[in-house]
Amino acid sequence: MSKTLSGKVALVTGGSRGIGAAIVRRLARDGxxxxxxxxxxxxxARALVKDVAASGGAVLSIEADSADVGAVQQAVAQxxxxxxxxxxxxxxxGVLTHGTVDDFAIADFDRMVAVNVRAVFVGTQxxxxxxxxxxxxxxxxSVSAERAGLPGAAVYxxxxxxxxSLTKGLARDLGARGITVNTVQPGPTETDMAAxxxxxxxxxxxxxxxxxxxxxIASMVAFLAGPESGFVTGSALTVDGGFLA
Structure with a gap:
């Protein structure tokens, strides 16, 4: 298989499990x-490092809470x-806490904003x-950006x-430097966390x-990370099996 990302270095936040781990494996597989x-x-995280290293990939795990601005910045530096x-x-x-407006805790609101939004800006910066x-x-x-779908999903x-929206603005900020910025919006994805x-x-x-x-989902990320996506920026690319169709 062609190593389209040979010589490149990637950082994936929240990469120890689920979609994140799949992205780590795919980018490493691509070189x-x-x-x-x-x-x-x-x-x-330890199991993922062992798995990727066993396949010949260069991999590093970093303990960092994305709600902590300094930890995000330090992860980039490391x-x-x-x-x-x-x-x-x-x-x-990302984090997800369900709850309707009547009883949604402000602490949960603040953490979701910190991890899901602020960390994106801080990491990119x-x-x-x-x-x-x-x-x-x-x-x-997430497709939830376009369709909440259920009660209790407002904050997410x-x-x-x-x-x-941030993706579009960052694409404008960074376009002149030849840096692309895009969003992948997964739909419902198989996980053992749901009944x-x-x-x-x-x-x-x-x-x-x-x-x-x-x-x-990792396949779309790999495309955006690779050389054939150079003219794609400021886009929200939905991978949802027709959930929004």
Whole structure:
């Protein structure tokens, strides 16, 4: 398989599990040296490092809470220190707390904004100082930016809508420097964190009759990270099996 990202260095936030781990594996498979952050999943982070290294990939795990501005900035610095450069930033870290407006805790509101929105800005601000022509910033949003779908999703939808809007502005800020900025918006994706009854119901809403796989989201990220996406910027690319169709 062609190593389209050979010589590149990537940082994936929230990369120890789920979609983030799939992105780490795919970028490493495509030849990039990959650092990733984790917060509460140390065992999974160690397992991912072992897995990627066993396949011949260069990989580094960094403990960092994306709600902590300094930790996000330091993760960028550690990546550059370890690998000598930074070409690709994937802002994947995110948190989800459900709750309707009547009883949604302000502390949960603040944490969701800090992780889902502020960390995207802080990470990008730190990363682009090390990027040159051909740099890539890829944000992981959600179809919830366009459709809340259920009661209790207002704050999460707001944060993902903010990511989509921030992406457009950052694309304008960085376009003259040859750095592209895009958002990938996954739809319902298979995970063992959701009960099977809930997943079965979600499948009925999909045009393709199934939920997505982590690897399918990672494939879109790999395209945006690679050389063939140089004219794509400021876009929100939906990968949702027809959920919004």
């Amino acid at each position: 990039a040296a990959v650092a990733f952050t984790y917060s509460a999943s140390a065992d999974k 990546t550059v220190e370890a690998f000598g450069r930074l070409d690709i930033l994937v802002n994947n870290a 730190a990363a682009v100082k090390h990027m040159g022509q051909g740099g890539r910033v890829i944000n992981i949003g 939808s707001m944060t993902k809508g903010a990511v989509a 099977e009854e809930y997943r079965a119901w979600l499948r009925t809403l999909m045009a393709l009759g199934r939920m997505g796989q982590d690897s399918e």
